[in-house]
Amino acid sequence: MFSPFTTVASNVQIGKHFHCNINSYVEHDCVIGDFVTFAPSVCCNGNIQIRDGAYIGTGAVIRQGRHGAPLTIGENAVVGMGAVVLGDVAPGEIVVGNPARVMRRV
Numbered sequence: 708m709f710s711p712f713t714t715v716a717s718n719v720q721i722g723k724h725f726h727c728n729i730n731s732y733v734e735h736d737c738v739i740g741d742f743v744t745f746a747p748s749v750c751c752n753g754n755i756q757i758r759d760g761a762y763i764g765t766g767a768v769i770r771q772g773r774h775g776a777p778l779t780i781g782e783n784a785v786v787g788m789g790a791v792v793l794g795d796v797a798p799g800e801i802v803v804g805n806p807a808r809v810m811r812r813v
Contacts, residue, residue, distance in 0.1 A: 710727060749766070761782065782798040
């Protein structure tokens with residue numbers, strides 16, 4: 708589902724049941740897994756892999772990964788509202804803040 712005012716750039720792969728909420732975007736060379744949710748105003752910059760079941764909170768910014776070394780958000784991870792993600796997030800982790808830090812590991 709793509710809400711109004713969302714943008715998806717080139718060379719993006721999107722899995723099943725992706726919800727891209729209002730004012731969010733997905734930039735080039737990203738891979739989005741199944742059952743991923745973007746709250747409003749998520750900035751998903753290029754070369755990012757978001758695994759199945761991840762939730763990205765309102766206004767979160769995910770820094771661009773590198774060609775051949777994408778930044779990865781693990782399975783069932785949660786990125787808190789307004790978080791600025793500068794590195795990989797492990798599966799099941801909850802990260803919050805600027806820069807994003809681990810709040811809880813599952």
